Amino acid sequence: MLWDSVPGQGALKKRLSDAVRHGQVSHAYILEAADLSAGMQMARGFSQLLLCEYGTGCGTCRSCRLVEMGSHLDVIYVLPEKNNVLTVDEIRKKLVDDMEIRPFRSSRKIYVVDQADKMTVEAQNALLKTLEEPPSYGIILLLAENSESFLPTILSRCVLLRLQTDPDPEERFPEEERRAVLSVCLNLHELDSTGISGAVDSWQEAHIPSETVVMLFRYWFRDMLLWKSAGNDTRFLLHSESRNIREAAEHYSFQQIQKALSAVDRAETRIYLNVNETIAFNMLLMDCRPVTENRPLTAEEFDEYLIPDEEEKRFYRMES
Ligand SMILES: [Zn+2]
CATH class of the missing domain: 1.20.272.10 (Zinc Finger, Delta Prime; domain 3)
Structure with missing residues (x-):
């Protein structure tokens, strides 16, 4: 699985696997990680698990392979473009409006927002409505170095997951x-x-x-x-x-x-x-x-x- 490349995080991986197994997946998660590339690998691994044709994140089915190649049509990546901010227009176009369209080939549609803490306040407000009434298939994964930059209204509607930073083994x-x-x-x-x-x-x-x-x-x-x-x-x-x-x-x-x-x-x-x-x-x-x-x-x-x-x-x- 894609998230196998992220060391540690056993508790977090188990929590997400359990959520999928028990049908208790939330519509929105914040993945807080000091290392955003690890956060991204976790998000991609989670997407694989959610979309896998066998429900296991097998890594070999068509769906898993498409996620791995980054070309699954039901996994949409949203990232800051100009000036390193996520504007309200970008959030509307790539996420809010796009989510109205049903998934292409699976029962879920996943939005991975990279550096989501770069969303402007307007962008966050635009996202809020989607978070309040998401379609049954919609799942939003917000990656952020620091979850404190989100509006309290956003925080209260997301499950906050923190990637553990691996302590220096010597300093333990x-x-x-x-x-x-x-x-x-x-x-x-x-x-x-x-x-x-x-x-x-x-x-x-x-x-x-x-x-x-x-x-x-x-x-x-x-x-x-x-x-x-x-x-x-x-x-x-x-x-x-x-x-x-x-x-x-x-x-x-x-x-x-x-x-x-x-x-x-x-x-x-x-x-x-x-x-x-x-x-x-x-x-x-x-x-x-x-x-x-x-x-x-x-x-x-x-x-x-x-x-x-x-x-x-x-x-x-x-x-x-
Ligand atoms: Zn699979």
Whole structure:
């Protein structure tokens, strides 16, 4: 679907899908988005869902394909032309009057108004009458950076939907907590069991929430995997840690990173199941340590896939 290209927005997509499924689609929506191109993709995806011949936004039926190509006759795009304003004439001609004409090939007719906050007051007033008595097939999607620029009479007749701006993943965590957790990630290759329990204790003394630890570990190894597999650090979630992650990656094989990511999933499950946090985190750190020549292997690791090569196995010492 077209809106698949918009990251996140799960709640919003679900809300719109549910509205279509339950036949509770409104006649007018305001899509407020800091990034108007994301707003436009959402509007096009919603149009696809509304007009799909199977009601699913399948992406493959004729209707879905026409929406995707931007050539569906029942999806009308209205955008500011001269001087970057939407005048009353434009709104009348392209929307108000046009809506009198029945849909061409579907049961709905959708008007996507780009930069709708550029409507003049007269234009908004002209739209008002249509919003009050829309024909059964008419749906208006107003895209705007800021919904506050609409007249209260417009606002009260539209369903306001806000696209969530994706918070910077790093900023989701207080800096001190982030440092406390990520410094452990960076030094995992040097930690013995005493070091591990020391690290876990310090997190608990600092009252770092378990979700923070789990999430940061996930980001750390996710970024490391990206680096190892694509040699690319431009899309790191922990972008300010780029240098440290690349440095730590030296100690890990591709498989060890995947093993660490599985360990993060297990830790999350254990915490969810109320396993003692100290135990869960000790296990997490044990499982996330890279195998290096400085650290003896556990018997379990020795037999595991992570060192499939017999020669390589001999290279490491066995932990007694
Ligand atoms: Zn379809």
